């Protein structure tokens with residue numbers, strides 16, 4: 001799939017933008033703080049209805065304005081799909097084919113994007129919450145059911161934590177209601193863990209191939225999903241469900257004491273190892289970078305396998321973070337395959353030689369000027 005064009009109205013520092021993209025590589029060139037990342041963010045928001053940089057939608061609306069409008073025509077194998085998203089004070093509205101979608105989860109998944117920014121190195125070295133967010137954002141795009149289970153899980157988790165706090169403060173006594181919430185949480189939690197395991201298994205295979213190629217067969221990358229559910233109970237949704245139920249029963253006193261839910265996919269983690277050693281703790285900077293790059297490139301193939309089409313790739317200033325070999329690997333892997341948006345302060349060195357006929361835009365204070373093709 002690729003994004004044919006984009007119209008923005010009062011999004012970040014873009015008052016009005018109307019631009020047509022290339023189906024190959026689009027380069028956004030410019031000094032600091034001109035709006036390069038804002039444009040990638042706009043594409044990400046058009047795809048997922050939320051930003052990868054902020055949880056506060058207000059920040060996305062141009063200062064001194066009340067609403068932001070994002071529109072894009074998406075090209076899919078089955079035809080063109082107009083997408084529209086309005087962000088306002090009272091929330092957001094999303095349209096597919098000019099039809100308003102009752103639920104945002106019905107909208108997400110039309111346009112699939114993968115973003116790769118320097119912060120993505122934190123997928124490897126950062127806190128577990130970053131890896132959970134990574135799994136949720138990527139798998140949510142591939143599976144509407146995953147997204148649905150996740151939103152149900154989060155809602156019940158909130159209720160359950162509130163109730164555990166009330167129990168711990170002796171404001172309520174009835175544990176039957178806690179049991180009901182635990183049951184529901186176990187049901188949605190089991191679905192989430194099961195899907196994560198399934199998709200991680202596939203992602204691992206793709207990532208192993210890429211990693212081995214980048215390191216000239218010197219390194220083998222492996223994934224390990226870290227959860228309190230023992231491996232032997234991870235084989236089916238039913239097993240996961242029963243085990244989670246048991247764990248909630250066993251840990252009840254502890255959870256009431258702490259006033260929070262200690263077990264479930266919101267506490268799980270993902271571990272990456274290179275040649276059997278945890279790369280988060282023992283890996284060199286280079287190994288961590290290669291791991292992050294392998295995982296990102298693997299996502300492209302996984303998304304194609306799951307959805308039938310390649311996603312759109314957003315590369316935010318990553319070239320400067322990668323050495324020449326890794327840059328070469330990245331750019332050759334995407335050539336003529338994936339529509340790519342790449343921000344950079346300058347297009348010198350490897351990139352200029354490797355990118356085949358890019359469409360280059362100069363970004364200047366929220367205005368785009370297309371460069372004449374070389």
Ligand SMILES: Nc1ncnc2c1ncn2[C@@H]1O[C@H](COP(=O)(O)OP(=O)(O)OP(=O)(O)O)[C@@H](O)[C@H]1O
Nearest residue numbers: 012013032033034035036037038059060061062063
């Ligand atoms: N809601 C908003 N309304 C208007 N302008 C905004 C808003 N949010 C951010 N900006 C402006 O957008 C600019 C930042 O743009 P962006 O983050 O895209 O930078 P960039 O071109 O990617 O540069 P860098 O290479 O430094 O990351 C800043 O000038 C900032 O003041």
